[in-house]
Amino acid sequence: MNGICDEASRLEARVEGIVVDTFGDTITEEMLSDELDANLMRRSDLYFGTYTGDGVYPREITLGFAPKMVFIMRADGMTGSTGYTYQFLAFPVEESEQPDYCLLTQTGFRLNSPGDKSRINAKDIKYVYIALK
Structure with missing residues (x-):
């Protein structure tokens, strides 16, 4: 069981590292709003x-x-x-x-x-x- 928790902790740390490397810090809603707005306009109803x-x-x-x-x-x-x-x-x-x-x-x-x-x-x-x- 501890092995699974250790793997999850390592994975979480890797993802956090990717976020920091890519975005410089945490991802905020404002950072994604332009892309989100563009995608919402292309959606089908x-x-x-x-x-x-x-x-x-x-x-x-x-x-x-x-x-x-x-x-x-x-x-x-x-x-x-x-x-x-x-x-x-x-x-x-x-x-x-x-x-x-x-x-x-x-x-x-x-x-x-x-x-x-x-x-x-x-x-x-x-x-x-x-x-x-």
């Missing part, structure tokens, strides 16, 4: 929400920002077993001639149903989404 399907495609869901990613699923957890899409994960893609199930826009996302295979806006079904800002 998660936004959670719900919508109730109306069965109409295309459908715009407005978030008020251009999301980097959106995950959509039915609130009841159904994932699909009939060849239809009940959940979807959308990332930015370039516009194409074929509509995607979910296209990210400058203000949110647009739901589509190419080939009538999408169930991410089925009438009277509640959906949840997670959007990464």
